[in-house]
Amino acid sequence: MSSEIAAEDGLRKPLLHTGSWYRMAGMGSRQSSIMGSSIQIIRESISIFLCVSIVALGPIQFGFTCGYSNPTQADVIKDLGLTISEFSIFGSLANVGAMVGAIASGQIAEYIGRKGSLMVASIPNIIGWLAISFAKDSSFLFMGRLLAGFGVGIISYTVPVYIAEIAPQNMRGSLGAVNQLSITIGIMLAYLMGLFLPWRMLAIFGTLPCLVLMPGLFFIPESPRWLAKMGMNEDFETSLQVLRGFETDISTEVNEIKRSVASSSKRTAIKFSEFKRKRYWYPLTVGIGLLMLQQLSGINGVLFYSSSIFLSAGISSGKAATFGIGTIQVIVTGIATTLVDNAGRRILLLVSSSLMTASSLLVAVAFFLKDVLPESSHSVLEILALAGLVILVVGFSVGLGAIPWVMMSEILPVSIKSLAGSVATLANWLSATVVTLTANMLLTWSSGGTFTIYALVSAFTVAFIAMWVPETKGKTLEEIQWSFR
Template sequence: MEAGQLWRQYVIAGIANIAMASIAYSMGWTSPIYIKLQDENLTDSPLPAPLTIDESAWVGSFLPIGAIMGSFIGGLAASKIGRKWSLLCAAMSQFVGWILVAAATKVGFLYGGRVFWGITLGMLFTVLPMYCAEIATDDVRGALGSLLQAFMNVGYLLVYGIGPFTSYSVVAYVGMAFVAVFAICFFFMPETPVYHLSKNERELAAECLKRIRGRSRAGVESEVNQMADHISSSMEKTATLADVFRGSNFKAFYITCALLFFQQFSGINAVIFYMSSIFRAAGSDLDWSISTIIVGVIQLVASMLTPLVVDRLGRRIPLLVSTFGTATSLGLLGMYYLVSDQKSPVVSSIGFLPILSMVLFIVTYSWGLGPLPWALLGELFPIEVKAVATPIISGFCGILTFLVTRYFEPIANALGMYVVFWLLGVCCAAGFFFTLFLVPETKGKSLQEIQDMLAGRKSRAGKA
């Protein structure tokens, strides 16, 4: 068999994931910018008055509202215009969001910008895992799927590093440039061969596969035939909404939805959106801007390890480590806030604990809960059902994100920050036991083998 060039898959997936870095920059924008927008002196705010607590909550919450819409737009676009052009359309939505944010003179502009960013986020989470899964060979599919979290952390780190030390406008202009870099680079990347085959465009599929694999036309013929046979059998019937809730499809559905529930109710988006506020409220010794940068660096390093090990350790072990670690760190963070609220003298000697807890949380989240639910989404569903199930699952994730970001701060103010962190920690502990007993291992299995495993039948496909 012709050897090919494995690096091409990583390069193409990496360029595609620049979109995730760009949207993460937008998601992390709230952490340094909230401080500017809530400043009573309005030193570096385009608004006529400081943001109220309620307005801040809505600025955070409009993004997941947009993501719910974007998930359905992305699912429709992926099947109609392809994965590549769907991702480019998502970039256009994000650029519109940045124009509104850069031109903001009233809080309504921020609401609108966050909605457009949310549409982008929903489209990316719907289409990007599909794109990476469809260009990947079986032996690197987990690694390519895990790039999503690593690139998101690049975006977070960039906005944490730039935001506290530059003006509101500069942060917005860098965000626009980020989107432009993705759109220009990704324009030259191929569509997925699976999409072309689903449209009966066999020669275009073969040309795509030649670019992705780095092989000759003859060298990809066998893989094209295998893909075509699988797609042909999958597309013989058109999947409906009811198909998502039948048999092995329902098993894939509830596993993916449950993992995304544990992902979101780890509190990750609340932590990202309100990180600077959390550090300021904790009163730790380090300046909040330095604390967020430290967390961002560690977050990036940790997430870069996942693609290196996920196809060796599988999916279950990183998920187990991740849920255990996030539960532990949230428990410690809750304990710090409890003794802080009680004005205990011990607080002065454990000022390091918020940063230590946040670092443990981010590291272990980045190893499993962050990337792997989305990687599994790209693996567990058959092709004809994936197009129907993915928008529903992404929309469900958007609803969860909205609930956490909208009500995190009000509940924390009403009950105490320690209560919120302990509740989130309990959710992560539940995720540990769910993974232990119900999540299947997909390491090294072809998409057909995974379907056979979920259905409880002997595999009909040999390993690629």
């Protein structure tokens, strides 16, 4: 038994690396307490922002993977002699890999920690992109896409959880929203670099986020809540002290986390019948519901096939308009990150889903009218469709893009977080796959009808948020968990 524990520690310890320089910095800070509380706040912010900036490379990789297939389709098909259906398989294999990664993500993140999980995710990502860049036929292309998707599936669960677990309660929403901001930056980078780089070079460029992430992980502390759960009390307190500033009194937060961990570890196994209790089924319903509705609103259908949607609306410069949409998404998501902790999660979700309902209806009306009105009025309808698509992306970026991931990491109970988080992430990727596989067929059937369906889903999302989703702004993770009891 002791040899098993030693073997586990042997695997975990190199990945923890809370680092001796933190302790040295701590000694120095205690000797210079004369510098006052303002310096302490700056030190705390730098520590938190450094951690978030490094792990944000993961979602940049996530976004780059999603965006890669948009600018490369014609060149890959030409160079490797693929059919349209083979390239569609290539595009969707990232989702398949991500679903497998999502299933494994919770257990990996529990066993070797949040940092270890990101390290594991980086390796198949890098191998996958190299396989794509050197592909001579579809087999290497498909294998590379699956491997990159697997890494993305792990990243999509681990990064929001890590950020939620290290952030102070008054900054958790804004810092959590950085996850979605980074995804949009990754998508925009793929669109932008795709205008200048051939597809093989673009794939090599895709290895960079994880190549920087891997060494960066050694310079940030592990999640204090995970360390506490693993019984690594010295590392837990060191990690928390680093994150909060060496002059900060962390005793209250230490006791809260210890109490939460103690209550969750009394029962190591949860029976299926216990999911009838509100403390389990309610947060699980909210978490899975938000992550599914985020995708079923049709956003991936719009982002993946934006160029063809623009062309069918009569807008000739589809690629330029797509890059414009990507840029708008980054800007609005950046603004939204500053609002999450001030306005609150719930109000932003309601505004977001309401805007998406109205804009989807606007696009649907523009397409329906295009079929019945004379050609002289088409220029007005093109502007209407473009405005609708821009509002749709703005609406998504305001809330529904970032906040479901933030809330998933906040509301799931510690005792079922690994299993429930994996299920919620899997549900998100399944929904994304359904939308990306059906969007092209639906748009071929009826563009107006497609956006009517998306509008109905968005309207249901408004009702779901109004009736089910609680406000978590300003509460500690432990307080949120207690509120479901």
